[in-house]
Amino acid sequence: MIRKDDFDIIKCKLEFLAYQIEISGRLNLLELNNHAEDFFAELMNLIFDWKLGNVNKNASNVRGIDLVDTERQIIMQVSSQSESTKIQRSLDKIDIEKYCSYNFKFLCISKNASSLKRNSYKIPDTICFVPQDDIYDIPTLLMLIKRLKSNSIAKIKDFIVKELNDRNTLSFPKMQSCLADIVNLLALEPLQENESFQPKNTYKIDHKIEFNKLSTVRDYILDNAIYSDYLDDLYSEYDKEGCNRKLAIFNKLKSIYTQLFVDYEDNNALFFAVQEKVKGIVVASCDNFAYEDEILDLSVTIIVVDAFIRCKIFREPFGEFYAFTE
Known part of the structure; x- marks a missing residue:
């Protein structure tokens, strides 16, 4: 259209x-x-x-x-x-x-x-x-x-x-964002559709979903939570290329969530708004993303769900301790 x-x-x-x-x-x-x-x-x-x-x-x-x-x-x-x-x-x-x-x-x-x-x-x-x-x-x-x-x-x-093109004085050379780097790396991973393992701390994830009134996206979160292990490895390798890159990504995700929070009363809509914001940053900062739109959506979803699990976005239930917060 x-x-x-x-x-x-x-x-x-x-x-x-x-x-x-x-x-x-x-x-x-x-x-x-x-x-x-x-x-x-x-x-x-x-x-x-x-x-x-x-x-x-x-x-x-x-x-x-x-x-x-x-x-x-x-x-x-x-x-x-x-x-x-x-x-x-x-x-x-x-x-x-x-x-x-x-x-x-x-x-x-x-x-x-x-x-x-x-x-x-x-x-x-x-x-x-x-x-x-x-x-x-x-x-x-x-x-x-x-x-x-x-x-x-x-x-x-x-x-x-x-x-807003590269020849105009209003633009400057594009800064490849850390988020775009991780999306590109994740797109190369051979993710398995039927994973044998279950998401870590599933009961705590459920508790956080309930606490934040995210019932509409519950299954969506759990379906993609199983891929967090892939991100663990990618973040570890990515940090070897430069200091504080993983921290920079988490801070950016938290900043996106915080800025959008005031505009949404429904947390389910807020969850998808965070995804769209991340996708927009990746698309705008990456000239050479050579994968289909569905692959981009999947990679962004996994990153946002992982941030949710690590309690970088959305509120943590009171009195709970999440081991999965690195």
């Missing part, structure tokens, strides 16, 4: 861009953020039919805002920070005489910003700002894009593919 294929490309590209921006921010490499202002101005224009332009092109570092649409009286701050203090500082710095009656919007381009919508802010009297409606992040943009007509989605896909 062309519509789905176009959206999947958009999703993978935007999620990996957010990942790049987050990592660059940790390293204090902020050049990508500057390029991102123009990119997201054009993206928002395509989604909403606005006419946002970068105010910093004509005047350096305009206080409190990065983008403006004078026709629709919209001002926007684009930031990689997902903090209420960042929004408040932006509101405090706005030139309220120049932008009287303008609608202020905030776009977080690297992290989930849904929690910021519940906070209270001191809003200048002459500025319109409704946190629930005017705070955006990548998941919000994806949700809005998904609702558009097919021709609009195709147009956004073409724009993103053009902008």
Whole structure:
């Protein structure tokens, strides 16, 4: 289905861009953020039919805002920070005489910003700002894009593919993620369909499934838990190639789970959302994954289930000790 294929490309590209921006921010490499202002101005224009332009092109570092649409009286701050203090500082710095009656919007381009919508802010009297409606992040943009007509989605896909390619200044050389490495290695393993052994600590896995209300995916988890032994060997070999790689993978999985947790009331849906996020990172960071989509899905599933067993994602039942936590 062309519509789905176009959206999947958009999703993978935007999620990996957010990942790049987050990592660059940790390293204090902020050049990508500057390029991102123009990119997201054009993206928002395509989604909403606005006419946002970068105010910093004509005047350096305009206080409190990065983008403006004078026709629709919209001002926007684009930031990689997902903090209420960042929004408040932006509101405090706005030139309220120049932008009287303008609608202020905030776009977080690297992290989930849904929690910021519940906070209270001191809003200048002459500025319109409704946190629930005017705070955006990548998941919000994806949700809005998904609702558009097919021709609009195709147009956004073409724009993103053009902008986020290896020749464009917005991109930098792809960083092969540790998750992609493990997926590639796991795809080479001759997994047996009918394993004679049973998952370790099955009764404790069941307890954790029940504790986290994951009854819908129980069998799915147990069916794939038997492959954790393969990952034990792969992680051991992989760590020999560089320090802390297994730890980096577990920390990334926990970070993905933590970021998605606030968006899902149903843990069964959250489980699959974690899988999709991991798959997106792998696809976006790996140019040479030479296996079928089903093999990719299987490898990602085994990694996520293994992280569940090791208590890297989802809550551990109170009073329980899991030996399988390495």
